[in-house]
Amino acid sequence: MIEQAVQARLVSSTPRAETVAATLRYNRSDPFAVRMAFPPAATLEGVEVSWAFARELLEAGIESRAGVGDVRVRPYGYGRTVLEFHATEGTAMVHIRTADLRRFLKRTHALVPVGGEHLHLDVDQDLAELLRDAL
Template sequence: MYAVEQYARAHIVTDTADSPDDERRVVPVALRYDPETDPRQVHITLPGPHEWVFPRELLEQGLRVPVSKGGVRVWPLGRVQAVMEFHSAQGVAVVQVDSKALMRFLRRTYTVATPVAH
């Protein structure tokens, strides 16, 4: 069994931009799912040491309707984009990602066999 990893491009959405270029800066986002260590969770890593772990189901539902759990919110933005909002003590990070990339990642997570509990 193996972990699923995928990289996607995301736009950082902020209202504190110094210039129009900063407002929609493109950053790499790492998506990870490891069925052996945590079969119900996905990991999303933003630039720097910013990793978020939340239920895979939240990401899946958030592609269709607005959902939130803890410090994570996900909602569709039209037909081709999704927004993920991450809240922490350091502030709020909001990123916009192509829905197609997130759906591809989710499909791959469901093709990996889930470990059987003993």
């Protein structure tokens, strides 16, 4: 598993953006996904909140607008990337240094190269869990 702390600037309607420590996570057992966790102090519920989205989405969003669902990513000015998290409660926008995202993605590629994700899936176990939960 890879974890990397990043400084995320929460953008809100107030003139001042708040900086929070967030954590990017990647696990080879779920090779297509990246997770981003926000600490309790940064959330409305006062508990850690984690968003899961495609590693491919993060890579694409560094270069140009990507995503049409709950998570959207786009470049912002020089050296920043914006991640938008859409939920029924509202939208959270965070700015992160693009260099931090690139460093994180490079580490994920060393663990699971792009195109090799399928080699890390355990289809038999996933199917067994699915069938067990269905009974």
